[in-house]
Amino acid sequence: MAAVDHDIAHAHDDHHPTGLMRWIGATNHKDIGTMYLWFSFIMFLTGGVMALTIRAELFQPGIQIVNPELFNQLTTMHGLVMVFGAIMPAFVGFANWQIPMMIGAPDMAFARMNNWSFWLLVPAALLLISSFFVPGGAPAGGWTIYPPLSVQMGMGMDMAIFALHIMGAASIMGSINIITTVLNMRAPGMTLMKMPLFVWTWLITAYLLVLAMPVLAGAITMLLTDRNFGTNFFNAAGGGDPVMFQHIFWFFGHPEVYIMILPAFGIVSEIIPTFARKPLFGYSSMVYATASIAILSCIVWAHHMFTAGMPAAGQLFFMYATMLIAVPTGVKVFNWTATMWRGSMTFETPMLFAIGFIFLFTIGGFSGVICAIVPIDIQVQDTYYVIAHFHYVLVSGALFALFGGTYYWLPKWTGHMYDETLGKWHFWLSMFFFNLAFFVQHFLGLAGMPRRVPDYALQFADFNMISSIGAFGFGLTQLLFLYVVLKCIRGGEKAPASPWEGAKTLEWTLPSPAPYHSFETPPVVK
Amino acid sequence: MKEKKAKLDGGKLLQISGAVFWAFFGVRKQSDLELDASTLTPAQVIIGGIVGAALFVGSLMLLVSLVTS
Amino acid sequence: MNVVNANSVVMKKLLVFTVVMFVFGFALVPFYEKICEVTGLNNLLQADTLVENPQVDTARWVTIELDANVRGLPWQFKPLQRSVSVHPGEMVQVMYEISNNSNREINGQAIPSYSPQLLAKHLKKLECFCFSKQVLKPNEVRQMPVQFMIESNLPADINTVTISYTFFELGTNNAAAMRDSGNRS
Numbered sequence: 202m203a204a205v206d207h208d209i210a211h212a213h214d215d216h217h218p219t220g221l222m223r224w225i226g227a228t229n230h231k232d233i234g235t236m237y238l239w240f241s242f243i244m245f246l247t248g249g250v251m252a253l254t255i256r257a258e259l260f261q262p263g264i265q266i267v268n269p270e271l272f273n274q275l276t277t278m279h280g281l282v283m284v285f286g287a288i289m290p291a292f293v294g295f296a297n298w299q300i301p302m303m304i305g306a307p308d309m310a311f312a313r314m315n316n317w318s319f320w321l322l323v324p325a326a327l328l329l330i331s332s333f334f335v336p337g338g339a340p341a342g343g344w345t346i347y348p349p350l351s352v353q354m355g356m357g358m359d360m361a362i363f364a365l366h367i368m369g370a371a372s373i374m375g376s377i378n379i380i381t382t383v384l385n386m387r388a389p390g391m392t393l394m395k396m397p398l399f400v401w402t403w404l405i406t407a408y409l410l411v412l413a414m415p416v417l418a419g420a421i422t423m424l425l426t427d428r429n430f431g432t433n434f435f436n437a438a439g440g441g442d443p444v445m446f447q448h449i450f451w452f453f454g455h456p457e458v459y460i461m462i463l464p465a466f467g468i469v470s471e472i473i474p475t476f477a478r479k480p481l482f483g484y485s486s487m488v489y490a491t492a493s494i495a496i497l498s499c500i501v502w503a504h505h506m507f508t509a510g511m512p513a514a515g516q517l518f519f520m521y522a523t524m525l526i527a528v529p530t531g532v533k534v535f536n537w538t539a540t541m542w543r544g545s546m547t548f549e550t551p552m553l554f555a556i557g558f559i560f561l562f563t564i565g566g567f568s569g570v571i572c573a574i575v576p577i578d579i580q581v582q583d584t585y586y587v588i589a590h591f592h593y594v595l596v597s598g599a600l601f602a603l604f605g606g607t608y609y610w611l612p613k614w615t616g617h618m619y620d621e622t623l624g625k626w627h628f629w630l631s632m633f634f635f636n637l638a639f640f641v642q643h644f645l646g647l648a649g650m651p652r653r654v655p656d657y658a659l660q661f662a663d664f665n666m667i668s669s670i671g672a673f674g675f676g677l678t679q680l681l682f683l684y685v686v687l688k689c690i691r692g693g694e695k696a697p698a699s700p701w702e703g704a705k706t707l708e709w710t711l712p713s714p715a716p717y718h719s720f721e722t723p724p725v726v727k
Numbered sequence: 728m729k730e731k732k733a734k735l736d737g738g739k740l741l742q743i744s745g746a747v748f749w750a751f752f753g754v755r756k757q758s759d760l761e762l763d764a765s766t767l768t769p770a771q772v773i774i775g776g777i778v779g780a781a782l783f784v785g786s787l788m789l790l791v792s793l794v795t796s
Numbered sequence: 797m798n799v800v801n802a803n804s805v806v807m808k809k810l811l812v813f814t815v816v817m818f819v820f821g822f823a824l825v826p827f828y829e830k831i832c833e834v835t836g837l838n839n840l841l842q843a844d845t846l847v848e849n850p851q852v853d854t855a856r857w858v859t860i861e862l863d864a865n866v867r868g869l870p871w872q873f874k875p876l877q878r879s880v881s882v883h884p885g886e887m888v889q890v891m892y893e894i895s896n897n898s899n900r901e902i903n904g905q906a907i908p909s910y911s912p913q914l915l916a917k918h919l920k921k922l923e924c925f926c927f928s929k930q931v932l933k934p935n936e937v938r939q940m941p942v943q944f945m946i947e948s949n950l951p952a953d954i955n956t957v958t959i960s961y962t963f964f965e966l967g968t969n970n971a972a973a974m975r976d977s978g979n980r981s
């Protein structure tokens with residue numbers, strides 16, 4: 202077998218540090234994956250508490266619970282924490298656990314760097330959250346940190362910028378690791394075109410990350426120097442331009458939203474064939490569509506800026522480009538549906554989440570296309586309609602895929618079956634409360650309720666109350682998820698190597714729980 | 728590492744542009760894909776993709792200028 | 797080539813790509829400015845060109861209110877008249893005065909702003925002190941003209957408009973100055 206890396210070679214003896222040192226010095230991809238997943242779950246709860254505070258304030262018109270300053274800090278931090286702390290690290294956790302096992306590699310390519318990418322996240326998250334406690338409070342200008350507000354804010358903003366820098370560096374390191382692992386460490390016979398779709402989508406996502414994250418780093422570096430060193434990149438008075446920040450930010454930002462959804466596509470593309478007991482329909486189309494979405498996602502950014510001042514020709518260009526990007530996305534939805542067509546389907550929890558994903562993500566895709574139509578977007582921009590759109594793609598899209606993936610792979614990770622009944626409860630409650638919380642926000646947006654406001658006019662009261670009830674229901678349901686996972690870790694029915702009849706990928710050839718060191722002798726893939 | 732001397736004759740160009748076009752649409756036949764995977768080099772596909780993206784942007788701009796004039 | 801070397805080759809390539817993209821982020825700044833210049837969007841520092849023989853609409857009056865502000869520098873800045881009434885299509889000149897009340901030399905730049913916003917489209921400026929930075933010696937006083945025309949296709953329901961200028965100091969930390977001057981509401 203190939204001597205891969207001294208880290209991995211070192212791991213040959215079966216002794217590994219125990220206790221705290223096992224985690225601090227972790228270089229094992231499974232340990233690091235576990236830490237990523239717990240980290241992101243903690244951040245998910247943190248961001249969730251912020252969201253529920255927001256929804257509590259919006260339960261009724263008027264100001265009851267938080268003052269407007271704190272409200273703005275909460276909306277901003279909710280966005281930053283969920284995007285950079287919950288969703289992105291969760292997918293990296295999946296990548297760490299699954300990619301080596303799915304391509305037959307013993308570990309990630311750079312085990313030491315893997316450890317750093319994770320541990321950088323922890324101080325970054327602490328820095329970000331402690332900005333609540335400094336004079337002036339946390340950043341409050343929205344997660345998109347537009348100047349001039351972000352230039353004028355107090356030191357909380359500097360802390361957020363540093364935190365973003367660190368998280369950005371961590372995810373670039375993570376991406377380099379993933380790309381290298383996928384390109385160089387596949388088992389013999391595992392050609393690119395035999396790779397499971399989850400690995401493909403992560404490969405493309407990792408390329409998008411190294412493309413987009415440095416641009417964000419540039420933008421926030423400019424913010425930082427504008428704030429502290431007298432440059433005038435975004436300062437109109439000094440010849441700069443605040444609108445330019447929006448362009449640079451969204452040049453990162455739109456690829457970023459695809460960074461958060463492509464791995465979800467990958468997870469769903471693993472789950473659906475397993476429970477439909479049919480190979481994925483149009484595997485090659487799926488690969489091509491993912492690549493195409495990634496490329497096109499770099500030329501649609503200004504659909505976030507239709508009302509920021511743009512000539513009609515520019516609006517039309519970005520409108521057409523955005524609507525065309527929906528085509529490869531639609532192709533994927535068709536492929537998943539076709540995979541289920543005439544399959545012998547069973548509806549275990551992972552499959553429920555995958556089907557819920559397809560159903561609700563499609564709604565989010567459609568509202569995206571509606572936002573892309575300039576004359577409509579001029580009405581709905583910065584209203585709750587946009588909030589509804591991106592929660593349909595991020596919560597019932599990315600997050601549902603993460604839940605589905607967790608149930609799917611939990612037997613492999615823990616060696617126990619999760620409680621199927623509770624899992625199904627988790628799904629149906631999530632489904633119900635999610636729609637209760639967010640569907641009505643479409644109506645609020647169309648009726649003109651602006652986003653990021655702590656108070657609203659009376660005619661919005663009913664829908665806001667419904668939405669808040671849904672949000673609390675959804676939030677509490679996630680404690681059930683925590684319970685199911687903990688229960689599964691601590692015991693339960695013993696999981697066989699392949700608990701799912703239709704599962705075909707390599708990780709199911711390993712015993713459950715997956716041994717600490719797997720595929721040290723690479724399997725041969727025919 | 729690999730042969731980089733693949734000749735760029737007409738057929739090859741057609742194959743690359745076909746691959747890129749279908750990639751943008753997001754649909755590709757399995758047999759064509761296997762052919763692409765075995766006969767095209769990554770460099771060819773990447774350059775093809777960039778040219779394709781540029782053409783895509785160009786044609787959109789053309790369309791926009793037609794619409795707005 | 798063994799796997800360790802192959803891995804570090806890939807890593808190096810990706811690191812180079814990362815640096816290139818970081819630089820690209822900064823390269824967007826001049827690129828953006830170039831686009832604005834070429835397409836004539838957002839040009840604050842250039843004089844407009846006029847159509848030949850503009851039609852003067854003598855039947856219509858538009859009142860222009862003149863507003864002047866300074867932000868964070870020890871100058872006084874005011875228009876010599878509060879407002880003027882003009883016919884659309886007619887060329888007008890108004891005067892502003894700035895005085896430096898400190899004993900240091902200060903560079904300032906004026907940034908215009910219009911209300912309603914739509915006015916920006918219909919206002920043609922031939923000459924303006926805002927086209928370049930103004931350098932004032934200690935205690936210097938200067939009068940400066942703005943020469944402009946309002947196009948006669950300004951929508952008929954607009955009878956009063958405001959042209960506002962704000963002077964900012966150049967070469968200092970504007971962000972800090974803005975924070976310190978209690979700009980946070």
Ligand code: HEM
Pocket residue numbers: 345458459461462504505523524526527530565566567568569570572573574578581582583587590591594595598599
């Ligand atoms: C069919 C594909 C999609 C289309 C056509 C689309 C279109 C749009 C448009 C036009 C906007 C701007 C709306 C406005 O601000 O007025 C928007 C906002 C947004 N989209 Fe999408 N989108 C799509 C898919 C996605 C996906 C997959 C995600 C993430 C997983 C996503 C996340 C977001 C977010 C986060 C925002 C709001 C950003 C903000 O202002 O805070 N979108 N989308």
Ligand SMILES: [Cu+2]
Pocket residue numbers: 454455458501502504505
């Ligand atoms: Cu977007």
